[in-house]
Amino acid sequence: MNQGKGLDIMRITITGRNIELTEGLKAAVEDKLGKLEKYFAPDTEVFVTLSVEKERQKIEVTIPVKGNIVRSEQVSNDMYVSIDLVEEVIERQLKKYKKKLISKQQNAASFRKEFIEKETDVDDEIRIIRTKRFDMKPMYPEDACVQMELLGHNFFVFCNAESEEVNVVYKRNGNTYGLIEPEF
Secondary structure (H helix, E strand, C coil): CCCCCCCCCCEEEEEEECCCCCHHHHHHHHHHHHHHHHCECCCCEEEEEEEEECCEEEEEEEEEECCEEEEEEEEECCHHHHHHHHHHHHHHHHHHCHHHHCCCHHHHCCECHHHHHCCCCCCCCCCCCCCCCCCCCEECHHHHHHHHHHHCCCEEEEEECCCCCEEEEEEECCCEEEEECCCC
């Protein structure tokens, strides 16, 4: 955790699951993610979770900014490699979606002035190249999972027969499924 280095820095909270948070790991996370300070406003919160599952060394980084969440999850067989990868991915995301992230004036407060004003040569235009329309007959989440498998997709949008709301089921690692429900 970043403490005692002044107030003009990101606040990094590191949590470990099935892993001992050694000083070396904490220092590596703070060093790598500290490179992102040039993009974010002072006192930006950064939430980091390090976890180990068999040979999988995973880091998850979540950075809430007004109206958006910047997030990356990286896995390798070496935690230090995962830490390197996650910083590169977040930096690439920030550069790619810069105009989208700061398009609303209230979001600009989440980022440093230098980042906002700096020109980037990354093509950040989002292009929708295909639109699908389909009937959404009510079904239960379990039936939606079966339908998703039959279609060979990684996710499936459906009308939940119980709540009558649009939901999404998706495939997770380890042959499990997830359900996304709207919250109003």
